[in-house]
Amino acid sequence: MINWKLILSIAKTHLITKIKQTSIAALGVTFGIGSYITLVGFMTGLNGMLDDLILNQTPHVHIFNEIEPSEKQPVAIYKEFENAFNIVHSVKPKQTQRKIHNALPIIQHLNKDKLVRGALPQIKTQIFYIAGSIELGGNLTGIEVLKEASLFNFEDYITQGTAESLHISDNGILLGAGIAEKMSLKLGDRVQISTITGDIFPLKIVGIYQSGIADLDNIQSFANLKTVQRILGEPENYITDINVKLYDIENALPLAKKIEQQFNLTAIDINTANAQFETGTTIRNLITYAVSLTLLIVAGFGIYNILNMLIYEKMNDIAILKATGFSGKDVQMIFMTQAIIIGLVGGILGLIIGYILSSVIDQIPFQTEALPTIATYPINYNPWFYVIGISFAMISTFLAGYLPSLKARKIDPVNIIRGQ
Amino acid sequence: MKTVLEARNLNKYFEKPVLFHVLKDINFKVQQSEFVSIMGKSGCGKSTLLYILSTMDTGYKGELYLNDKLITGQPRDELSYIRNKHIGFVFQFHYLLAEFSVLENVMLPAKKLAEKSNTEIKHDAVEKLRILGIENLANKKASRISGGEKQRVAIARALINNPSIIMGDEPTGNLDSYNSENVFNIFKQLSEEQGLSLLVVTHDKDFADKTDRIIEMGDGSIIS
Numbered sequence: 001m002i003n004w005k006l007i008l009s010i011a012k013t014h015l016i017t018k019i020k021q022t023s024i025a026a027l028g029v030t031f032g033i034g035s036y037i038t039l040v041g042f043m044t045g046l047n048g049m050l051d052d053l054i055l056n057q058t059p060h061v062h063i064f065n066e067i068e069p070s071e072k073q074p075v076a077i078y079k080e081f082e083n084a085f086n087i088v089h090s091v092k093p094k095q096t097q098r099k100i101h102n103a104l105p106i107i108q109h110l111n112k113d114k115l116v117r118g119a120l121p122q123i124k125t126q127i128f129y130i131a132g133s134i135e136l137g138g139n140l141t142g143i144e145v146l147k148e149a150s151l152f153n154f155e156d157y158i159t160q161g162t163a164e165s166l167h168i169s170d171n172g173i174l175l176g177a178g179i180a181e182k183m184s185l186k187l188g189d190r191v192q193i194s195t196i197t198g199d200i201f202p203l204k205i206v207g208i209y210q211s212g213i214a215d216l217d218n219i220q221s222f223a224n225l226k227t228v229q230r231i232l233g234e235p236e237n238y239i240t241d242i243n244v245k246l247y248d249i250e251n252a253l254p255l256a257k258k259i260e261q262q263f264n265l266t267a268i269d270i271n272t273a274n275a276q277f278e279t280g281t282t283i284r285n286l287i288t289y290a291v292s293l294t295l296l297i298v299a300g301f302g303i304y305n306i307l308n309m310l311i312y313e314k315m316n317d318i319a320i321l322k323a324t325g326f327s328g329k330d331v332q333m334i335f336m337t338q339a340i341i342i343g344l345v346g347g348i349l350g351l352i353i354g355y356i357l358s359s360v361i362d363q364i365p366f367q368t369e370a371l372p373t374i375a376t377y378p379i380n381y382n383p384w385f386y387v388i389g390i391s392f393a394m395i396s397t398f399l400a401g402y403l404p405s406l407k408a409r410k411i412d413p414v415n416i417i418r419g420q
Numbered sequence: 421m422k423t424v425l426e427a428r429n430l431n432k433y434f435e436k437p438v439l440f441h442v443l444k445d446i447n448f449k450v451q452q453s454e455f456v457s458i459m460g461k462s463g464c465g466k467s468t469l470l471y472i473l474s475t476m477d478t479g480y481k482g483e484l485y486l487n488d489k490l491i492t493g494q495p496r497d498e499l500s501y502i503r504n505k506h507i508g509f510v511f512q513f514h515y516l517l518a519e520f521s522v523l524e525n526v527m528l529p530a531k532k533l534a535e536k537s538n539t540e541i542k543h544d545a546v547e548k549l550r551i552l553g554i555e556n557l558a559n560k561k562a563s564r565i566s567g568g569e570k571q572r573v574a575i576a577r578a579l580i581n582n583p584s585i586i587m588g589d590e591p592t593g594n595l596d597s598y599n600s601e602n603v604f605n606i607f608k609q610l611s612e613e614q615g616l617s618l619l620v621v622t623h624d625k626d627f628a629d630k631t632d633r634i635i636e637m638g639d640g641s642i643i644s
Contacts, residue, residue, distance in 0.1 A: 006531045017519040320515040323476060324529040324577065325504020327497045414471045417511060417589070 007330060010321075011337040018310065022342060025306040029346025029397060030353060032299030033389045036292040037354020040385050042361055043288040045378035047281055053212060054277055057152060058270055059120075059243030060252045063100065063259055066266035070094045103239035106263060110244055115251045118151045120144055122241040123228045129221075130192040130200065131183045138179060138219040140193065142228030145174075151245045160187045161207025171227060172206035178218030180208055193221075193231075201231050299346075300396035307339055307404040318408050319416035332409035339401020340394065347393025351386050423488065424584050424617040425450040425473060430482035432468060442468050443480070444640040450585065453615040455607060457628040460637035466621045467589055469637070473619065474507060474587055475499045487584055504533050508578025512590040515574065516562035522549070522573050523558040530580045541580075548576040552606060568599035575606060586610070588620040592627055604630060 015022045069091045075081055100106065103121060110119035123142035128135040148154040149163040158174060166172050175191060185191055187205055194200045203223065210217055223231075229238055246252060252269035259267040271278065311318070318331055362379040430446035433439060442465045450456050460466045471477040473484065475491060478499070483492045486506055491499065503509075516525045526545040530536060536544070549555040552572045557565055562573065571591060578586050586607075592600035604627055610616045611632075620631070628634050636643045 003532060003534050006528075006534075010528075013519050316515060317517050320517065321528075322500070323474070323503065323509050323511075323515075325500050325532050325581075327500035329497070330500075330532070412476075414476050417513075417515070418467060418471070 003330075004333075007333050007337055010334050011341065014310070014314070014334070015338055015341060021306055021310065022338075025303050025342045026346035026349065028299040028302030028306075029343055029393050030350040032295045032396075033347050033350025033393050034353035034357065035295050036392070037351060037385055037389050038357040038361070039295075040288055040292055041354070041358045041379045041381060042377065043284065044382070044385075045380040047284050048380055049374060049378040051277075051281060052153070054274060055270070057154075057157070057211065058274065059152070060246045060249055060270045061244040061256045061259065061267050062273070063106075063242040063244065063263075063265050063267045064240060065096065065098060065100055067093045067096065067098075098240050099234070099238050100240065100242065100265060102237075103242065104237050107239075107242060110242070110259075113255075115246055115248070115255060117245045117247050118147060119242055119244045120147050120151065121225060121239040122243060123225060123232070123234075123238065124240050125228060125232060126196055127221075127231075128194045129179055129183065130194055135194070136179065136182065138176070138193075138221060140173075140228060140231075141220065141222050142225040143222055144225055145222070152243070157209055157211050158207045159210045161205075163207075165206045166222070166224065169204065169206050169224070171201070171203050172223065173203040173227075174207040174209045174222040175205050176217045176220045177208050177210035178214060179221065180205070182218070195231060199231070199233075203227075296392050296396055299393075300400045302400075303339060303342060303397050304400035304404065307335060307401050308407075310338070311335060311404050311408050314408075315411065315416050318411050319413035322411070322413040323417065328409040331411075332405045335405035335408050336398070336401050339397045339405065343393045343397025343401075346397070347390045350393060351389055354386075354389065355381075422452040423449050424452050424454075424486070425619065426485040426488075427469075427473065428483040428485070430469070430472060430480055430484070432465075432472065432477075432480040442640050443472070446482070446642060448635060448642060450617050450619055452617055453611050455611040455618045455632045456620070456635060457631040457633070458619070458621045458635045458637060459623070459625070459628050460643075464637045465640045466637050470587055470589055470619070470621050474509065475503055504529055505581055506584045508575075508581070508583040508586040510571070510574050510578050510586065510588040510591040512593040516570055516577075518561070518563040520562055521558070522554070522560050522562055522565065525562050525573060526577045526580055529577060533581050545576070545580060548579050549573075551579075552576050568595055568602065571595060571599065571603055572606070575603070579610070583616075585617040585619060588618070588622075590622055590624075591620060592622065592624055600624065600627065 073086075073088045073091065075086045075088060107119045107121055110116050121144065125140050125142075127138055127140045129138050143154075145154065145163045145166045155163050159177065161174070166174055173191060173193075175185060180186065183191065185205055187208065189205050190202050191205055192200055192202050209220065209222060211220070226236070229236060232238065244255070246255065249270060252271060256267040256269040256272075259265060321331055321334075322328070358379045358381065361377050364377050366374060366377045368374070426449045427446050430443050431441070432443040434442055446469060458466045458469065468477070472480050475484075478496075483490060485491065486502065491502055494502070516522075517528070520528070523542070523545055526548060527541050530541040530544065531538070546555055546558060549558055552575060554569055554572050554576070557569060557573070562570070565573070575586075575591075588607075592603050595603065607618050607620070608630070611618050620627075622628050634644075
């Protein structure tokens with residue numbers, strides 16, 4: 001039977017009379033937890049931002065018609081040469097159309113799928129931007145801009161103008177920031193583009209697009225699906241790409257495989273397309289956790305040290321408590337309670353300090369050409385970090401307090417009383 | 421007369437540094453309200469005996485009875501409880517908890533026993549301090565009072581749970597003659613007026629001569 005009220009009051013008296021040591025021990029925990037919260041919030045915030053930079057713009061499954069040679073050359077299916085050794089020189093890609101056959105029904109079919117959040121048509125085409133006598137090569141992509149904005153955060157990358165203004169404009173273009181700079185064009189100006197076949201169209205700049213990836217911004221522009229179809233002189237069912245966004249990214253690979261089989265198209269899932277990217281994220285997370293863990297372990301040793309010293313100082317007290325009828329367990333609980341109080345107070349203070357530091361970092365301006373949508377350093381305020389932080393504070397102080405308190409439990413009062 | 425404490429065939433060995441027979445076949449009884457002192461030269465084993473009798477040292481052979489109940493071989497928690505309820509201690513060095521007030525020091529064993537409410541315990545503690553004439557010190561910190569006062573606080577603490585026996589390990593060894601006298605008188609009074617048994621290890625011949633009985637020890641045995 002343990003009298004918790006009594007044990008708590010003794011622990012409290014010990015802590016308060018040694019307030020200096022107590023605060024140093026608690027500050028160790030506070031520092032550890034505070035920096036863990038700050039670090040992990042900042043690092044995962046940055047990670048998240050970098051992830052978004054790629055992932056938001058990348059469809060989970062990208063469906064298109066690959067230009068490639070036939071896997072089986074005609075001679076292989078010719079019965080008479082079945083057992084012969086056939087050599088085909090200068091294999092050419094199969095003659096095929098760039099557009100996806102029956103694209104609109106496929107999109108409808110995909111949109112009905114429960115796993116799919118949205119499937120959007122795109123038309124990708126090569127064009128030239130014409131500035132006087134100079135022609136700059138580039139890409140024009142026809143999109144359903146409002147749906148792109150809602151599914152792929154497209155609006156984040158429009159630095160001037162709005163998605164809405166492109167949507168309502170029949171001959172508008174969202175010009176890449178790099179090209180706009182090269183050609184000294186600004187919002188409201190007109191730009192002439194020419195298709196590969198040589199037709200020239202004037203388009204009005206209703207917005208500037210900046211992805212943060214310079215190579216892309218130097219060539220890429222966007223227009224409405226219908227505008228591009230008109231420029232190319234193609235009908236309304238002319239679609240070259242379908243971008244699919246899923247509810248769960250894990251379903252990307254199976255869905256891509258299914259689409260490839262079902263429709264005889266090429267479908268690439270996001271994980272295959274960005275494998276190296278995934279690795280980077282994993283390693284950055286690993287570093288974050290390694291550093292945080294180190295901080296917390298250092299704090300744990302601080303507590304261990306201070307409790308150990310406290311117990312050496314309190315040898316006489318331990319002996320007298322035991323002589324007057326406190327059991328070894330009572331004495332152990334007195335010191336465990338102190339460790340846990342230090343952990344709890346230090347941990348909660350750490351969470352508060354971590355939150356304050358995070359908020360401060362969140363206010364620091366962070367403007368870079370590469371990241372048009374970011375104004376301040378990104379911070380991840382995931383509540384799980386706070387749960388992990390306080391749990392770790394409790395666990396580490398518990399462990400750090402356990403060994404010294406076990407020693408206190410085992411101290412033989414006779415040895416101390418006689419030793420004087 | 422009722423026997424409070426009885427030792428039967430107590431033997432103890434120290435194994436380090438070499439095997440040494442400290443206590444040899446100790447047999448004795450302490451009756452209710454008897455004031456017994458144990459005397460002997462340094463190293464004759466009298467303190468060792470006291471710690472065995474106090475239940476803190478369990479590494480011995482033989483049997484120990486408190487109020488006719490065998491306490492040899494009881495689990496540690498049970499022994500803690502017995503110390504708490506039935507045995508009061510006074511040491512040579514005063515061993516108060518320095519961070520606590522005098523009153524809290526006296527109250528602690530009773531709070532541990534938890535048989536009474538906090539207000540009752542406090543009332544008892546003040547009462548014990550009053551018996552010892554130091555109730556004016558109640559709210560002082562234990563580290564701020566004189567040696568003689570500390571020893572009286574220690575006695576008050578030993579009394580708080582109304583134990584069957586009080587044991588002392590040279591309780592006056594560290595006090596001047598005035599305070600020694602004082603402590604002796606308190607012990608005497610407790611034994612006479614409250615029927616308390618006392619067992620005190622001492623070097624002080626004058627002190628021992630005034631007690632009811634002297635157990636003289638030499639080389640681990642009782643001589644007389």
